[in-house]
Amino acid sequence: MARIGFIGLGRMGAPMARNLLKAGHAVTGFDLVPEALAGFAAAGGTPVASAAAAAAGAEFVITMLPAGPQVREAVLGAGGIAAASPADAVLIDCSTIDVATAREVAAQCGRAMLDAPVSGGTMGAEAGTLTFMAGGEPEVFARAEPVLRAMGRTLVLCGGAGAGQAVKACNNMMLAANMIVTAEAMILAEKLGLTHQALFDVVSKSTGQSWALTSYCPVPGPVPASPANRDYAPGFSVALMEKDLGLAQAAAESVGAATPLGAMARSLYARFLAEGQGGLDFSAIIQLLRRGDIT
Numbered sequence: 249m250a251r252i253g254f255i256g257l258g259r260m261g262a263p264m265a266r267n268l269l270k271a272g273h274a275v276t277g278f279d280l281v282p283e284a285l286a287g288f289a290a291a292g293g294t295p296v297a298s299a300a301a302a303a304a305g306a307e308f309v310i311t312m313l314p315a316g317p318q319v320r321e322a323v324l325g326a327g328g329i330a331a332a333s334p335a336d337a338v339l340i341d342c343s344t345i346d347v348a349t350a351r352e353v354a355a356q357c358g359r360a361m362l363d364a365p366v367s368g369g370t371m372g373a374e375a376g377t378l379t380f381m382a383g384g385e386p387e388v389f390a391r392a393e394p395v396l397r398a399m400g401r402t403l404v405l406c407g408g409a410g411a412g413q414a415v416k417a418c419n420n421m422m423l424a425a426n427m428i429v430t431a432e433a434m435i436l437a438e439k440l441g442l443t444h445q446a447l448f449d450v451v452s453k454s455t456g457q458s459w460a461l462t463s464y465c466p467v468p469g470p471v472p473a474s475p476a477n478r479d480y481a482p483g484f485s486v487a488l489m490e491k492d493l494g495l496a497q498a499a500a501e502s503v504g505a506a507t508p509l510g511a512m513a514r515s516l517y518a519r520f521l522a523e524g525q526g527g528l529d530f531s532a533i534i535q536l537l538r539r540g541d542i543t
């Protein structure tokens with residue numbers, strides 16, 4: 249069993265760390281928020297007062313933080329993970345961040361490192377069924393595999409440093425577009441006199457099917473566990489989705505790829521965020537579409 253430092257015990261990090269504990273690993277954790285540390289301690293983890301303390305003596309140091317600036321600071325900043333971790337430690341960043349920062353941090357940290365963002369949401373994090381998409385060296389991926397296996401079901405090495413983040417940007421651009429069009433179809437179905445359940449029953453077995461529909465249905469009822477059934481409490485927040493769509497557009501611009509639907513999805517989420525709805529689950533975009541003044 250491994251000694252693991254875990255930094256960022258939020259909606260995703262907390263259940264991921266719990267699954268590491270359940271698998272028998274010794275996990276030392278840090279978060280800026282005291283309640284997150286208390287929850288981690290209640291699950292059997294060892295809370296500490298800094299990222300450096302979590303990294304000291306660890307074989308693996310996992311970060312699950314909001315975005316690139318927090319990851320850069322936590323790893324490379326004064327008193328950061330790079331300096332505090334043993335020379336042979338493996339750093340695994342599971343946050344969703346921009347490709348450029350992922351490459352920069354991997355190149356500068358002086359440790360073996362993987363970018364390993366995840367898909368599967370908070371439900372996948374709870375169930376230990378996340379998909380990990382990794383970037384890094386094959387031998388580092390092989391070392392990390394038993395640790396990732398405790399939190400996920402599908403592990404894919406996508407290429408060198410930054411490759412995991414590149415795949416994640418593509419995935420979330422597809423997810424956002426799928427969610428928006430699913431919400432549009434639900435509203436259209438209502439206006440045409442259909443029930444949500446009828447649309448769900450057919451499309452979940454038809455060619456319009458998507459994860460946005462079958463796991464995260466944006467209306468209450470058809471999928472009882474979806475955020476729509478709890479007033480759109482996240483889940484995966486509008487703010488994080490808007491961030492990821494910005495990462496996808498930046499990546500697309502950097503290589504001259506045409507992503508008109510991705511650009512439209514970003515502008516809709518940016519508008520919803522600007523209206524103060526960043527804390528809702530991203531499936532709440534149906535509320536913006538329902539208003540009918542969207543062109």
Ligand code: NAD
Nearest residue numbers: 256257258259260261279280313314343344369370483484
């Ligand atoms: P969250 O806001 O719930 O958790 C982030 C945690 O990091 C918070 O508890 C915060 O206090 C902590 N934190 C921030 N800066 C810190 C620092 N410097 N040191 C220590 N702790 C710090 O967010 P989340 O939903 O858990 O998402 C985390 C990452 O995972 C994001 O990059 C997100 O895009 C990605 N992600 C989220 C989901 C999802 O469904 N929520 C799914 C896939 C990927």
